[in-house]
Every structure is written in C-alpha cells, then in structure tokens.
C-alpha cells in the first residue's frame with residue numbers, strides 16, 4: 001500500500017526567481033523519492049544542492065512550483081500532514097533568556113499538548129537528550145552541542161512519527177556528535193522515521209541506512225548505504241613481479257601501479273584476484289597482501305557529484 005511510506009514525492013519542484021541577477025534557480029528539480037516508515041534516511045549534497053528547500057517544501061514553509069508529496073500518507077498541502085512531524089531547522093536560534101523547560105513547555109503548547117501532558121513529557125525528553133540537570137538554566141549558558149540537543153528535544157516534544165533534521169550536528173564537536181547519534185539511534189529503535197540533511201558524509205554513513213545524493217536540485221544517486229558503498233573489489237600488492245607479468249596483470253586489473261618497490265593492483269572480482277595470485281606465483285613473484293576494498297560514501301559522493309559537474313560543462 002503506497003500510504004505506508006513516511007515520505008513520498010512525485011516530481012517535486014521549486015524554481016526561485018533571482019531578482020538581483022535575473023534568471024532562475026531550480027533549487028529542487030523534479031524530485032521523486034520514497035522513504036519507508038522506520039528508515040533512517042540521509043539526504044546528502046554539496047552547499048546549495050537544494051536539501052533545505054526540499055525539506056521546507058515538504059513542511060509547507062516554501063510553496064512548490066510543481067509536483068506532489070505525501071507525509072505519512074497525507075497530502076502535504078493539508079495541515080494534518082504535519083501533525084506527527086518534528087523539525088529541527090538548519091542554524092536555528094533559540095532566545096537566550098529562555099530555559100530548557102520553558103522552551104519545551106512553549107513548544108508543547110504550540111503543538112496543542114495540554115499542561116498535564118507537557119509536565120510529564122518534558123522531564124522525559126530532557127533525560128533523553130542529557131539535559132536533565134539543566135532544565136532551569138538560561139540558554140545563554142549552553143554550549144553549541146547542548147543547544148543542538150535541546151533543538152532536537154523541541155522537535156520531539158509531541159512524539160512525532162517522522163523527524164526532519166537539517167544539519168543536526170553542524171558546529172558540534174565529536175563528543176556532542178556521538179551523543180546526538182546515540183539519541184537518533186534510540187529514536188530509530190522506537191520506530192521513528194528520521195530524515196537527515198547533511199554534508200557530513202561520514203556522519204550519514206555511520207547513522208543512515210539509506211541515502212540519496214542531491215546536486216543542483218536533482219537526485220543523482222540513491223539506495224542503501226551498504227549497496228552504494230559495497231562491492232568495489234580487492235587490492236593486491238606483490239613484490240618481485242617481472243615486467244611481462246606486470247603487463248599481463250595490468251590488462252586484468254582496474255588499476256595497476258608501482259609503489260615503494262611493490263606492484264599494486266585493484267581487481268573487481270574474486271575470480272580476477274585469484275587468477276592474479278596464480279600468475280604472480282607462477283612468475284616467481286611474492287605475494288605481499290590482498291585487501292578487500294569498499295568505497296566510502298565520500299568516494300561515491302565525489303564520483304556522482306563530479307560526474308554531474310562534467311555533464312554540465314559538456
């Protein structure tokens with residue numbers, strides 16, 4: 001049933017007119033995407049790719065030029081679509097004279113929670129984000145990591161089923177990031193769908209099960225992290241490889257090079273690397289190492305974004 005998806009978009013598009021330089025920007029350009037419920041999903045892309053605009057479109061903050069979307073099965077133009085949705089905006093600012101408890105109470109009231117429900121929910125949330133001791137301290141005394149965690153609590157006040165986080169760990173140190181990741185993991189275990197915008201690839205690789213890479217408003221790659229990064233092959237290094245054997249192996253390999261007196265080859269399949277081993281041994285070479293290699297998300301990202309850039313100059 002198509003209503004099962006947490007997010008479903010069809011040809012979602014937003015074109016901005018540029019007043020100062022004329023022309024237009026296709027910030028989001030015909031995006032068709034489906035995110036299943038309970039998935040941790042990362043939208044990756046370079047600065048200006050359209051990630052924030054995409055999320056703002058879904059949340060009704062920016063109006064679409066074309067296309068449609070459904071959030072948790074409800075048409076995104078209907079206010080009810082946002083009832084079970086939480087949002088942590090990019091570079092959010094919280095008034096510094098507020099306390100954590102005060103802010104969460106206000107956010108809860110805005111979400112239509114009655115005072116009793118807010119009183120029960122707030123300590124629970126402060127516990128989740130590790131700010132229990134700080135409930136009554138003014139935000140002017142909070143570190144950036146604490147403010148980010150409080151922003152997360154604010155987005156969670158009404159126990160949403162779908163959570164949008166725009167650059168949640170921006171400006172947060174490694175310890176703070178680790179804390180945020182742990183919170184997200186806990187939410188995932190509770191079945192919350194988490195949609196993260198980020199340009200921190202390692203971050204997304206560690207947390208998200210699925211990713212899409214966006215560039216110039218379009219999705220240029222998408223899939224499960226393990227599928228996008230898997231299956232790159234094997235790196236073989238060997239010593240004392242005669243030149244004739246080296247040439248033969250070069251023909252078989254994806255790449256071949258001499259490095260620090262060792263011959264180094266990259267092969268795609270297990271069959272190829274085994275043939276290479278036979279060849280090296282038969283020609284009197286010495287095997288140094290065989291290492292299975294997989295791409296990092298960063299490599300996949302650089303490849304796809306670069307390919308797009310190349311397409312454009314053509």
Ligand SMILES: Nc1ncnc2c1ncn2[C@@H]1O[C@H](COP(=O)(O)OP(=O)(O)OP(=O)(O)O)[C@@H](O)[C@H]1O
Pocket residue numbers: 016017018025026027045046047048049050051052053054090199
């Ligand atoms: N209100 C607006 N008016 C005009 N152009 C806009 C507006 N909002 C965004 N844009 C343009 O749309 C494009 C996409 O911007 P967006 O902020 O969505 O990118 P992003 O992927 O979130 O980037 P970042 O990683 O820097 O946050 C950019 O070219 C931006 O200049």
Ligand SMILES: [Mg+2]
Pocket residue numbers: 051052053090166197
């Ligand atoms: Mg952004």
